[in-house]
Amino acid sequence: MSSQRVRCSGGVCDTAEARADAVSWVATAQPAIVHRPRRRFGQNFLVDRSCVARIVQALDPRPEDLVVEIGPGRGAVTAPLLERVKVLHVVEIDRDLCARLSVQYPRDRLVVHQGDALRFDFGTLGTGLRLVGNLPYNISSPLLFHIARFAPSVRDCHFMLQREVVDRMAAAPGSRSYGRLSVMLQYRFRVEKLFNVPAGAFRPTPKVDSAFVRLAPHASLPVAARDEAQLGELVAAAFSQRRKTVRNALAAYADADQLSELGIDPRLRPEDLSLADFVRLANAVGGRGAASLPGGRVDDAKGAKPAA
Numbered sequence: 058m059s060s061q062r063v064r065c066s067g068g069v070c071d072t073a074e075a076r077a078d079a080v081s082w083v084a085t086a087q088p089a090i091v092h093r094p095r096r097r098f099g100q101n102f103l104v105d106r107s108c109v110a111r112i113v114q115a116l117d118p119r120p121e122d123l124v125v126e127i128g129p130g131r132g133a134v135t136a137p138l139l140e141r142v143k144v145l146h147v148v149e150i151d152r153d154l155c156a157r158l159s160v161q162y163p164r165d166r167l168v169v170h171q172g173d174a175l176r177f178d179f180g181t182l183g184t185g186l187r188l189v190g191n192l193p194y195n196i197s198s199p200l201l202f203h204i205a206r207f208a209p210s211v212r213d214c215h216f217m218l219q220r221e222v223v224d225r226m227a228a229a230p231g232s233r234s235y236g237r238l239s240v241m242l243q244y245r246f247r248v249e250k251l252f253n254v255p256a257g258a259f260r261p262t263p264k265v266d267s268a269f270v271r272l273a274p275h276a277s278l279p280v281a282a283r284d285e286a287q288l289g290e291l292v293a294a295a296f297s298q299r300r301k302t303v304r305n306a307l308a309a310y311a312d313a314d315q316l317s318e319l320g321i322d323p324r325l326r327p328e329d330l331s332l333a334d335f336v337r338l339a340n341a342v343g344g345r346g347a348a349s350l351p352g353g354r355v356d357d358a359k360g361a362k363p364a365a
């Protein structure tokens with residue numbers, strides 16, 4: 058994805074001339090600067106200043122930090138961040154908002170990456186990344202899984218999300234919120250819920266409450282899977298049938314005796330298994346997923362809608 062390339066209604070604004078055009082376009086084409094929130098982009102803009110202040114305080118950026126804001130929108134968080142860091146990267150899918158930001162701030166301070174964060178290669182920005190954002194809630198789970206892949210390049214993440222999603226991210230085994238998202242994120246990160254945010258802090262007002270969360274990659278993994286793809290597959294399979302016992306939900310991977318040998322009671326439900334249990338199991342079954350068994354069920358597990 059090209060970084061500085063900013064497309065606006067008037068064309069591609071990737072030259073000084075085009076930027077000047079964009080300024081005049083903004084100055085003259087008044088209706089264009091009236092930006093209507095786009096539901097398809099999950100646009101609920103932060104309007105509560107004290108909440109913005111708490112976000113910046115939680116991040117506490119230093120001037121040299123490599124901060125990347127996902128979904129800057131109208132810049133509620135962008136502006137105060139730019140008061141603290143020398144250069145800020147933003148990844149925004151909405152072309153009109155990108156155009157707006159790129160005329161508001163000089164390019165050597167704000168680097169606008171216009172595009173889909175779900176496909177953005179965060180690794181190209183360097184290491185020690187500090188990711189921050191009031192994320193689009195409609196794509197939060199796939200976005201979190203995408204970001205988890207870049208954990209080795211990340212120093213920390215500070216995200217606003219639907220409260221229920223944050224509760225799932227931070228959930229402990231045995232709770233109703235515990236699921237695929239909890240296991241796979243906790244594998245990579247220490248998850249810390251920081252504070253709740255009421256729906257009234259946003260416009261338009263969402264139907265759900267929000268929460269702000271910090272993710273910090275483990276310095277070294279507390280439990281390491283030999284094959285992370287295998288772990289992901291097993292966890293997805295387990296939680297796609299979370300009401301079943303482990304013996305039934307994971308029959309394609311291990312039988313009751315094998316589970317017992319691994320210290321896992323086959324009568325438990327997937328939500329009772331700890332991250333360490335899942336990793337131990339994934340390491341023990343190795344490549345033995347159901348795909349390798351006659352009438353294997355791995356495809357079923359993959360195809361099943363993951364109960365994150």
Ligand code: SAM
Nearest residue numbers: 098101102103128129130149150173174191193
């Ligand atoms: N940061 C702003 C604020 O707090 O007011 C906007 C937050 S709004 C909840 C989410 C932002 O993410 C919007 O600006 C939206 O356009 C952007 N967005 C939505 N989907 C995106 C995607 N796939 N990639 C990058 N940005 C996206």
